[in-house]
Amino acid sequence: MPITLSIVEDNEQLRNTLARELNRADGFKCLSHYGTSEDTLKDIPKVRPEIVLMDINLPGISGIEALNILREDPSTAHIPVLALSANAMTRDIEKCLEAGFFSYLTKPIKIREFMESLDTAFEFAQEHVRRSN
Ligand code: MN
Numbered sequence: 001m002p003i004t005l006s007i008v009e010d011n012e013q014l015r016n017t018l019a020r021e022l023n024r025a026d027g028f029k030c031l032s033h034y035g036t037s038e039d040t041l042k043d044i045p046k047v048r049p050e051i052v053l054m055d056i057n058l059p060g061i062s063g064i065e066a067l068n069i070l071r072e073d074p075s076t077a078h079i080p081v082l083a084l085s086a087n088a089m090t091r092d093i094e095k096c097l098e099a100g101f102f103s104y105l106t107k108p109i110k111i112r113e114f115m116e117s118l119d120t121a122f123e124f125a126q127e128h129v130r131r132s133n
Pocket of ligand 1: 009010011055056057058
């Protein structure tokens, strides 16, 4: 069973690149991708990915606000959400981790680091499945 993910990124080129890399890598499947938080929040409770990759700077609802909304919904509260951001300032990274992001990836995305973060998030997601069974 591949690990399922959804991507939220308003840069269409990056979004498509990440989806392609995930689908090409062994063991991962990109279930859906979105350019806005609004579309994401409508769809994620139905799609139920195991991991979400979320850009911080999005038009409309920001990635941090979207994370808070996912956390308030019992059907999505447990999903590890990885932040993607071009901002590498320590304060901004800390702010995201305090908000509850599982980890923080700085753009440009380094594929190896990206895949390692996904493995860690997947272990966390599996642990949740074990605990709830
Ligand atoms: Mn963006």
